[in-house]
Amino acid sequence: MSELPFASTLSTLARLVPAKLLKPRVGIVCGSGLSTLASSLRDVVEVPYNQLEGFGKSTVVGHKSSLAFGLIGPGEGIPVVVMLGRFHPYEGHPLSTVVYPIRVLARLGVKNLIITNASGALNPNLAVGTIVVIQDHLAIPNLTGHLNPVFGPQLSPDYPRFLPLSDAYSVKLRRLAFLAANKLGLAEDALAEGVYAWVSGPTYETPAEGRFLRSAGADVVGMSTVPEVVAAREEGMEVMVLSLVTNAVVIPESYRSIKAEIKAELAGKPIEQAPVQTVSHDEVLAVGKQKAEVMKNLVANIIENVSSD
Numbered sequence: 001m002s003e004l005p006f007a008s009t010l011s012t013l014a015r016l017v018p019a020k021l022l023k024p025r026v027g028i029v030c031g032s033g034l035s036t037l038a039s040s041l042r043d044v045v046e047v048p049y050n051q052l053e054g055f056g057k058s059t060v061v062g063h064k065s066s067l068a069f070g071l072i073g074p075g076e077g078i079p080v081v082v083m084l085g086r087f088h089p090y091e092g093h094p095l096s097t098v099v100y101p102i103r104v105l106a107r108l109g110v111k112n113l114i115i116t117n118a119s120g121a122l123n124p125n126l127a128v129g130t131i132v133v134i135q136d137h138l139a140i141p142n143l144t145g146h147l148n149p150v151f152g153p154q155l156s157p158d159y160p161r162f163l164p165l166s167d168a169y170s171v172k173l174r175r176l177a178f179l180a181a182n183k184l185g186l187a188e189d190a191l192a193e194g195v196y197a198w199v200s201g202p203t204y205e206t207p208a209e210g211r212f213l214r215s216a217g218a219d220v221v222g223m224s225t226v227p228e229v230v231a232a233r234e235e236g237m238e239v240m241v242l243s244l245v246t247n248a249v250v251i252p253e254s255y256r257s258i259k260a261e262i263k264a265e266l267a268g269k270p271i272e273q274a275p276v277q278t279v280s281h282d283e284v285l286a287v288g289k290q291k292a293e294v295m296k297n298l299v300a301n302i303i304e305n306v307s308s309d
């Protein structure tokens with residue numbers, strides 16, 4: 001019943017990618033500014049998304065638009081596939097396109113998926129630069145029934161109609177992340193754990209939205225990942241998400257009161273106001289660049305251990 005062009009995509013890949021790379025053991029999705037994750041690969045073959053039927057074009061700065069196949073680790077190396085650029089619903093892509101590459105990875109045989117992203121911290125204990133190993137997610141659209149990649153007719157009768165998500169984030173892979181951090185000698189607070197809230201974007205959160213998400217139990221917020229996780233779970237993959245905190249979401253304890261300011265001004269006692277802090281995508285990309293090396297080493301170490309399990 002599927003109308004998705006898997007046959008065409010897979011035959012193009014079979015034509016362009018050498019057989020030794022075509023059965024990747026691990027898949028990686030690169031978040032904003034994190035495309036350098038592919039730089040630890042060797043014998044790389046990159047296939048631009050525009051050659052792959054069913055793939056969209058990533059239009060966001062900091063995202064490339066190609067699929068990289070290569071080897072990682074010592075000896076013969078472990079074949080992996082890296083999505084250099086993802087699709088976000090706010091770019092205008094339907095959810096079926098957003099998750100199509102994940103479904104292709106599943107059909108190539110990927111069983112373990114490492115998803116990365118950039119996020120804003122809601123939890124005040126998470127400093128910029130922290131990598132958060134996601135343990136759960138909060139998708140507000142779920143509550144209204146929209147924006148879920150498994151909404152609509154089922155892709156296959158073999159997939160569950162009601163996909164459980166209580167175990168969406170692989171304990172096996174999360175353990176490997178903390179073991180890798182230990183092995184690499186990362187500082188105790190370099191890697192944390194937390195809950196990711198998915199918002200559609202592309203506007204960053206208002207202070208009230210930030211407060212709402214924090215009070216609902218989220219530690220970080222971002223505009224991607226959750227559809228990919230849901231589709232990957234439907235496809236039966238083990239999933240891990242590494243979320244790089246690139247900025248703090250501003251959640252002031254109280255609002256600036258213009259009423260009080262005017263009153264004070266009229267009484268000749270003006271109140272000094274600090275400028276409001278805003279986030280920009282440039283800032284997000286800059287932190288991605290700063291942390292690229294740590295992320296790359298962490299992911300490489302996790303992969304070496306996944307593949308030996």
Ligand SMILES: O=P(O)(O)O[C@@H]1C[C@H](O)[C@@H](CO)O1
Pocket residue numbers: 030031032060086088116117118119201222223224225280281284
């Ligand atoms: O693709 P990710 O989730 O890493 O990118 C984040 C969310 C938005 O696309 C963008 C905002 O700066 O970065």
